[in-house]
Amino acid sequence: MTREDEISKVHGGGSHVVILGAGASFASTLRNPEKNAKKLPLMKNIVDIVGLNKIINSLPQDYIDLQEDFEKLYSKLANESKFKSEKEEIEKLVYSYFEELDLPDEPTIYDYLVLSLRHKKDLIATFNWDPFLYKAYARNGEFVRGPGINFLHGCVSLGYDAEDDIAGPAGWYNPKTKNEFIPTKLLYPIDKKNYNSDPYIKGQWGSLSEELETAERVTVFGYSAPVSDVEAIELLQKGWGNAEDRNMEQFELIDVRPEDEVKQAWNKFIHSHHYSYSNNYFNSSHALHPRRTVESYHHWALPVTYSEMFQEGNRIPDNFKSVEELWDWHKPLIEAEKQFYGNDYY
Numbered sequence: 001m002t003r004e005d006e007i008s009k010v011h012g013g014g015s016h017v018v019i020l021g022a023g024a025s026f027a028s029t030l031r032n033p034e035k036n037a038k039k040l041p042l043m044k045n046i047v048d049i050v051g052l053n054k055i056i057n058s059l060p061q062d063y064i065d066l067q068e069d070f071e072k073l074y075s076k077l078a079n080e081s082k083f084k085s086e087k088e089e090i091e092k093l094v095y096s097y098f099e100e101l102d103l104p105d106e107p108t109i110y111d112y113l114v115l116s117l118r119h120k121k122d123l124i125a126t127f128n129w130d131p132f133l134y135k136a137y138a139r140n141g142e143f144v145r146g147p148g149i150n151f152l153h154g155c156v157s158l159g160y161d162a163e164d165d166i167a168g169p170a171g172w173y174n175p176k177t178k179n180e181f182i183p184t185k186l187l188y189p190i191d192k193k194n195y196n197s198d199p200y201i202k203g204q205w206g207s208l209s210e211e212l213e214t215a216e217r218v219t220v221f222g223y224s225a226p227v228s229d230v231e232a233i234e235l236l237q238k239g240w241g242n243a244e245d246r247n248m249e250q251f252e253l254i255d256v257r258p259e260d261e262v263k264q265a266w267n268k269f270i271h272s273h274h275y276s277y278s279n280n281y282f283n284s285s286h287a288l289h290p291r292r293t294v295e296s297y298h299h300w301a302l303p304v305t306y307s308e309m310f311q312e313g314n315r316i317p318d319n320f321k322s323v324e325e326l327w328d329w330h331k332p333l334i335e336a337e338k339q340f341y342g343n344d345y346y
Contacts, residue, residue: 001299002312003314010336010340014121016219018123018218019125019236020133021223022127023222034104040130043071052093079189094187098129107323112290112326113281114133115140115143115327117286117293124148125204140323143330144334153186153201154184154186155184156183158184160184161180162200167181185201194231211239216297218269219286225265236269237269243269243270249274251275251276252275253277254278254280259277290330291334314333334346
């Protein structure tokens with residue numbers, strides 16, 4: 001399989017689902033800092049970065065002791081009605097901080113990721129509140145229609161119109177109902193997230209579950225699958241099913257943690273040796289076989305001829321200075337897709 005073969009050989013079947021955790025956004029900002037030099041908070045430092053210290057320090061000591069484990073801290077607050085005003089102020093400050101984050105002008109990992117997958121076939125589902133994925137999706141939409149995107153914990157860029165059961169840019173108005181797209185909820189008590197209580201979030205999880213049932217490749221990028229996140233893991237497991245029944249699918253892990261540690265966290269999802277690991281996005285299937293991740297797996301796992309097991313690949317350069325340069329590189333891939341699907345596909 002030469003590079004030219006990979007570009008030109010487009011298959012219609014098979015889908016690729018990507019699940020993003022905080023590590024994906026963190027990796028993106030390490031490579032390309034936020035446009036206004038704002039730091040991306042993680043659960044261990046969100047109190048300091050967002051500036052929640054004054055509120056937290058006004059609480060009893062057992063709350064202060066949890067400030068480096070923000071999810072546990074928030075859960076404890078959510079279970080105490082007497083701290084309702086403090087909880088609401090924390091929610092307001094967190095939303096405001098994340099809302100102000102912006103992409104740099106040069107391509108980020110999220111731009112590469114969005115373009116590595118295909119419209120109507122693939123899906124990106126994220127646990128992250130930040131607007132980076134949404135903004136990458138929007139700006140690359142000027143070039144080509146992207147994959148589906150689901151926000152499993154809400155997103156500061158999105159709102160929801162319950163009457164029409166549709167999402168849209170937060171603060172905008174639905175032209176059909178004239179209702180405002182109300183900002184999605186971000187924070188959930190970790191001990192009982194109860195995703196079904198929110199119609200928007202319930203729909204996002206339902207869609208992901210359906211896609212996981214039929215996916216041929218799944219990539220987990222920067223999501224640690226914490227043991228405390230019981231409800232989320234159960235929902236993912238429900239969609240994916242029993243690993244013993246997924247002997248024709250491939251699970252991919254992108255994480256900076258040691259391979260053994262990451263594999264152990266996702267062992268219930270992996271059938272035997274059907275997984276790959278990399279500690280860098282640019283060594284993943286998305287960078288080695290952009291827009292052909294499922295085709296490349298077919299060629300490797302189900303070769304028509306022995307020679308097809310050997311793939312030259314089509315590794316994407318990681319040094320584009322503008323999104324326009326990134327778009328130009330993808331044009332031959334998209335032209336081949338139009339030949340396969342028809343020009344009206346995009």
